[in-house]
Amino acid sequence: MYKEYKQLNLSQTGKEVLEFWKQNNIFEKSISSRSANNPYTFYEGPPSANGMPGIHHVMARSIKDIFCRYKTLKGYQVKRKGGWDTHGLPIELAVEKALGITKDDIGKKITVKEYNDACRKEVMRYTDVWNDLTEKMGYWVDLNDPYITYKNEYIESLWWILKQLYDKDLLYKGYTVQPYSPKSGTGLSSHELNQPGTYKMVKDTTIVAQFKVKRDADSAFLFEGVSSDVFILAWTTTPWTLPSNCALAVGENINYVKISTFNPYTFEPVCVVLAKDLVKKYFKAEGENASFEDYKGGDKIIPWKLEAEFKGSQLLGVHYEQLMPYVTNADLEQNAFRVIPADFVTTEDGTGIVHTASIFGADDFRACKENNVPSVLVKDENGKDVPLVNKQGRFVDEVTDFAGYYVKEEYYTAEERAAEGFKATDVLISIKLKTENRAFDVKKYEHSYPHSWRSDEPILYYPLDSWFIRTTAVKDKMVALNKTINWKPESTGTGRFGNWLENLVDWNLSRSRYWGTPLPIWREENGGEEKCIGSIAELNAEIEKSIAAGFMPEGFTLEDMHRPYVDDVILTSSTGNKMFREPDLIDVWFDSGAMPYAQWHFPFENKEEFAKAYPADFIAEGVDQTRGWFFTLHAIAVMLSECSDEVKAVNEKVGNGGVAFKNVISNGLVLDKNGNKMSKRLGNGVDPFETIEQFGADAPRWYMISNAAPWDNLKFNTDGIDEVRRKFFGTLYNTYSFFVLYANIDKFTYSEAEIEISKRPEIDRWIISLLNTLSREVDGFYADFEPTKAARAIQEFVDAHFSNWFIRLSRRRFWRSDNSDDKLSAYQTLYTCLITISKLMSPIAPFFADRLYCDLNAVTGKEAFESVHLAYFPEYHAELVDTDLEERMQLAQDVSSLVLSLRKKIGINVRQPLSKILLPILDKDFKAHVEQVKxxxxxxxxxxDIEYITDTAGFIKKKIKPNFKALGQKVGKDMKAVAEVINKFTNEDIASLEANGSIDIEVAGPEPLTTHYSLLTSDVDIIAEDVPGWQVANLGKLTVALDVTITNELKQEGISRELINRIQNLRKAKEFEVTDKISVRLSNHPYVKEAVESNLSYICAEILADSLTLDSQLNEGDKVEIDENEILIVISKI
RNA sequence: GGAAAUAUAGCUCAAUGGUUAGAGCGGCACCCUUAUACGGUGUUGGUUAAAGGUUAAAGUCCUUUUAUUUCCA
Structure with missing residues (x-):
């Protein structure tokens, strides 16, 4: 017996199937049953288990799961090693929050060891929740032996990679201006800067400052014809960088002007220089050439006069007085405080002259370096040159007026900011400059500015020592290899990723933190000698030397490669000096990008496993990983393909040009139903556990996959899941229930010999043909990483063809009590469809598909697999596809649909039989086609009945239309004229064309020419538009005419059908079994009398009645109504 | 400031440059059903974001603009 269910419960089904998988190790078997020599490699992008998973994780992991399951069906062995990303700032911040400490407290209130121990615990905090989700959503990944990035083995592989890079001079130390978060005490990588919410609109105090020009040979031209001081105007959104100003940058080809006017704050006469395009921004038109004598301080209109105009190149070399002279020296006086050229200067905003503080802007830094402008620096307690702003974001003591002040208002506590008289440092600077006649314009300005993505405060651009990977050295190869990667969607690969590679800069690897992979580089204190360590063995050997030199205690062993332990290691240089580890950690993105190697502890172990699993055939993550994981995987792979012999050898062996992955899906975001981002703050997130508990995992998976392509953003709406449940799973479940209902009655177990497909009836061959077409399509879609198209194709098949045509029209075949070949054929066909669908859908809906498969297979034992996930993808049998048949069936569906629409139009319902329809014959195959589906x-x-008519007598009214596609190629520009001629065709013209197969027409060409064309029947569409006197409906070329005459005989049959319907409804209402025989008595109502008498045996057969009697005395039973006549019916089981 | 994606019915999505832009959901009406929570037939609903252009022909190709989103600076 096939299992029968009361109703569809996907949640329950999911739980039971999950238990079944667990009990029988189905996942393990799905790997072990496939040959290791036929691997398909998938890399799991490691999640960080320090936060709760969201519904978007279900989306991302469904995509991964689908293709792994699909490839398993296709016979590949798909190992999927799970992994955990365990390092990084989010974990540090979570720990700091939990312990109530800040970065400053590390090493003071709490030791580095205690801190790191806390991180180690924190990082796996939600592991159980994640594992739970992984299971419940049906994501198959190996959780028993995951790679964990904080393990010594993992770190050792990272060290090995770094050493490979170091040895090829791809790892170097440099000094750059970087985004820096004073609160976190660390630089931020560009990956971190692109976290969502980083860029925010802020209102900053901005100053147009006046830089006083020094009068000398270079600047003499500026003083011609003016008696006041001359100032260069420069705009800044970061007034706190003004004390560090060291140059002014201009565009060499930009036009500048000199203007005489008054300072709006001090009312002193001044002469200012700015870009010509920006004059109108600072000067009112009414003030131009207004009287200088009449001006009084405070007047709304300030007079101004254009004095001279010149190119930016003329300003080069002009010196000016230091604006805020807190710190200076001979070098600065000599080489700084002058005008330099820069290509980034524009006249879009500001003054067209850029205030340049070399150490607080990346562009500034570069421009100053190119022009040999020294920076404004002070010595710290160790005599080291440091900026005027310290690492906490406060001014140093040398900036006397503002010593100890935070440069950004946001760095103060809320209480401090709320205090009476509190003013932001930028404002204080403005006030000072205003009183000194050094400020020309002070305004609030709203712009987007990067913020630290967790501490939520504005970052500073700040000079830091850093270690870099010279990714620019392999840029060309990275670009070239990227073109060999199959990106879904393509635009992410060529656009977002491709552009990023084109503009590649060196990878800043350093992080000043505590919980992460330490940089394996030791240096002499004077920076002389340097050593990069590539393995634990190598380090131990060095430690031995160091112990011998007396730098380290006897018997020292390094248990844990993290800080602080690794910092205890002091090595010896060749000259016998101490070497200390560079204190930086490396970017966590390096951890994840190195997972192809480090997950196997390559090259120290598992060389074979690595060679079999490199590169990945397939990876998938969110589009936000484009510059994250996708980039680091690619960068490391390309670099190792250049500089590691070990990796080179593997690449050669497996024929890899140097990529880490061959196919990649970058999926979009999951938004809420209104298209807003899901966030904790808005509380519009969807809990994946609740969703799965309610619907099971299949429906959400199917919904997410079928609704939108993975790379489009998904508007997640629970109503959509419910729709999928009802429409797709509900329908499929019902087809199964239908099958089971009759298969159990008839004891169908597929034990009979297979009926040859060619011997099955039309409708069976039709659905088998469609099924094969579907298998091939779905196979192609999965292979192309188009899961959405696969899901939609399956859904369309199940709903439109399988359930609502094949089964609907086949129902009667199952009701018959004899065991004919036709019935057997129906069973076999239905079964084949169900089992094939279960396989096709199994990658997307793994639970329900397996239940369907197992329930069917449990009875028939047709296949030897205990789960659909151990089975193989349905084979495509080209010989079973009959496109002719598919067309015929389409014809049947179309004709039926037209007839039903005509019935609707004239108000004759389907239970009323009608005598015939009339089909005009379109072409010679038409009649034969229809006959087969008649x-x-x-x-x-x-x-x-169906009658056919050919139009011999011009009886049918025809319509002709140009076939634009065919004609377009033939007549080109004459299309319009030709179409006009065709539309004017008379019935005779059409008849002539049909008779002869062609007709000559002429259209007016360029005067006085005419052009002749010979029209073929293939150039036009001819339809029979109307059959006068009949009810007619059209669909495309098809036309149907309906005979609406109802003879008495038809009427009686119609009444019989109504009666049958009422009795069937009663059977159902009384919950009779479909096989129960009944006897029936009904009122001897004149309306039904004749119908019953003349169709008695037909009626009895339909309702399984042994007897049907008309009883004039009947006064009991159920009251039914037929055409407004009330009739009593008594039915009883025999 | 730069790059990319998207924009089609109230909602979710289709539409190899080809006639009158289609489905599903939702709403309304009627109907069918011895599998159905399904379905059928109608009906309701569109200036294909806007403006230009290319073409004999544009939702589709090009340009510009706008909006949303993402990424980078």
Whole structure:
């Protein structure tokens, strides 16, 4: 017996199937049953288990799961090693929050060891929740032996990679201006800067400052004709960088002007220089050439006069007085405080002259370096040159007026900011400059500015020592190899990723933190000698030397490669000096990008496993990983393909040009139903556990995959899941229930010999043909990483063809009590469809598909697999696909649909039989096609016969239309004229064309020419538009005419059908079994009398009645109504 | 400031440059059903974001603009 269910419960099904998988190790078997020599490699992008998973994780992991399951069906062995990303700032911040400390407290209130121990615990905090989700959503990944990035083995592999890079001079130390978060005490990588919410609109105090020009040979031209001081105007959104100003940058080709006017704050006469394009921004038109004598301080209109105009190149070399002279020296006086050229200067905003503080801007830094402008620096307690702003973001003591002040208002506590008289440092600087006649304009300005993505405060651009990977050295190869990667969607690969590679800069690897992979580089204190360590063995050997030199205690062993332990290691240089580890950690993105190697502890172990699993055939993550994981995987792979012999050898062996992955899906975001981002703050997130508990995992998976392509953003709406449940799973479940209902009655176990497909009825061959077409399509879609198209194709098949045509029209075949070949054929066909669908859908809906497969297979034992996930993808049998048949069936569906629409139009319902329909013959195959599906049409529409007519007598009114596609190529520019001629065709013209197969027409060409064309029947569409006197409907070229005459005989049959319907409804209402025989008595009402008498045996057969009697005395039973006549019916089981 | 994606019915999505832009959901009406929570037939609903251009022909190709989103600076 096939299992029967009361109702569809996907949640329950999911739980049971999950238990079944667990009990029987189905996942393990799905790997072990496939040959290791036929691997398909998938890399799991490691999640960080320090936060709760969201519904978007279900989306991302469904995509991964689908293709792994698909490839398993296709016979590949798909190992999927799980992994955990365990390092990084989010974990540090979570720990700091939990312990109530800040970065400053590390090493003071709490030791580095205690801190790191806390991180180690924190990082796996939600592991159980994650594992739970992984299971419940049906994501198959190996959780028993995951790679964990904090393990010594993992770190050792990272060290090995770094050493490979170091040895090829791809790892170097440099000094750059970087985004820096004073609160976190660390630089931020560009990956971190692109976290969502980093850039925010802020209102900053901005100053247009006046830089006083020094009068000398270079600047003499500026003083011609003016008696006041001359100032260069420069705009800044970061007034706190003004004390560090060291140059002014201009565009060499920009036009500048000199203007005489008054300072709006001090009212002193001044002469200012700015870009010509920006004059109108600072000077009112009314003030131009207004009287200088009449000006009084405070007047709304300030007079101004254009004095001279010149190119930016003329300003080069002009010196000016230091604006805020807190710190200076001979070098600065000599080489700084002058005008330099820069290509980034524009006249879009500001003054067209850029205030340049070399150490607080990346562009500034570069421009100053190119022009040999020294920076404004002070010595710290160790005599080291440091900026005027310290690492906490406060001014140093040398900036006397503002010593100890935070440069950004946001760095103060809320209480401090709320205090009476509190003013932001930028404002204080403005006030000072205003009183000194050094400020020309002070305004609030709203712009987007990067913020530290967790501490939520504005970052500073700040000079830091850093270690870099020279990714620019392999840029060309990275670009070239990227073109060999199959990106879904393509635009992410060529656009977002491709552009990023084109503009590649060196990878800043350093992080000043505590919980992460330490940089394996030791240096002499004077920076002389340097050593990069590539393995634990190598380090131990060095430690031995160091112990011998007396730098380290006897018996020292390094248990844990993290800080602080690794910092205890002091090595010896060749000259016998101490070497200390560079204190930086490396970017966590390096951890994840190195997972192809480090997950196997390559090259120290598992060389074979690595060679078999490199590169990945497939990876998938969110589009936000484009510059994250996708980039680091690619960068490391390309670099190792250049500089590691070990990796080179593997690449050669497996024929890899140097990529880490061959196919990649970058999926979009999951938004809430209104298209807003899901966030904790808005509380619009969807809990994946609740969703799965309610719907099971299949429906959400199917919904997410079928609704939008993975790379489009998904508007997640629970109503959509419910729709999928009802429409797709509900329908499929019902097809199964239908099958089971009759298969159990008839004891169908597929034990009979297979009926040859060619011997099965039309409708069976049709659905088998469609099924094969579907298998091939779905196979192609999965292979192309188009899961959405696969899901939609399956859904369309199940809903439109399988359930609502094949089964609907086949129902009667199952009701018959004899065991004919036709019935057997129906069973076999239905079964084949169900089992094939279960396989096709199994990658997307793994639970329900397996239940369906197992329930069917448990009875028939047709296949030897205990789960659909151990089975193989349905094979495509080209010989079973009959496109002719598919077209015929389409014809049957179309004709039926037209007849039903005509019935609707004239108000004759389907239970009323009609005598015939009339089909105008379109072409010679048409009649033969229809004849083959005639019975289907007749029974579906309740019509007695089909007649065909050919238009011999001009009886049918025809319509002709140009076939634009065919004609377009033939007549090109004359299309319009030709179409006009065709539309004017008379019935005779059409008849002539049909008779002869062609007709000559002429259209007016360029005067006085005319052009002749010979029209073929293939150049036009001719349809029979109307059959006068009949009810007619059209669909495309198809036309149907309906005979609406109801003879008495038809009327009686119609009444019989109504009666049958009422009795069937009663059977159902009384919950009779479909096999129960009944006897029936009903009122001897004149309306039904004749119908019953003349169709008695037909009626009895339909309702499984042994007897049907008309009883004039009947006064009991159920009251039913037929055409407004009330009739009593008594039915009883025999 | 730069790059990319998207924009089609109230909602979710289709539409190899080809006639009158289609489905599903939702709403309304009627109907069918011895599998159905399904379905059928109608009906409701569109200036294909806007403006230009290319073409005999544009939702589709090009340009510009706008909006949303993402990424980078």
């Amino acid at each position: 019975e289907l049409i007749l029974s579906e529409t309740n019509i007695k």
